[in-house]
Amino acid sequence: METNKLNIQVFGSGCPTCKKLFELTSKAIAELGLDTKVEYITDIQKIVSSGIMQMPALAINGKPVMTGLVPNLEKIKTLIKENI
DSSP states (O other), rough: OOOOOOOOOOOOOHHHHHHHHHHHHHHHHHHHHHHOOOEEEOOOHHHHHHOOOOSSSEEEEEEEESSSSSOOOHHHHHHHTTTT
C-alpha cells in the first residue's frame, strides 16, 4: 500500500478509552504492514483546532474518520484501508 504520505492521528484526553483507541490503531497499522506511526494527540488546543468535537477520534491524513467511540480492530483496519 502507498504510505509515503500516510498520517494517522488519535485524538484524546489521555483517558483509558482514548488510550485503547491508540493501542488498537497501532496494532491495526502493524497487522496491515504499513510503515507509519500513529500520533497520539492529547493537547486540547490542537484537538480543537483540528475541529474534533468528540473524543476519542481517529483522523487519517487530516480527515476525521471516526469520533466518539472505540471500534473493534477489524473496523479500524477497514477505516484505514478505505482512507489511504
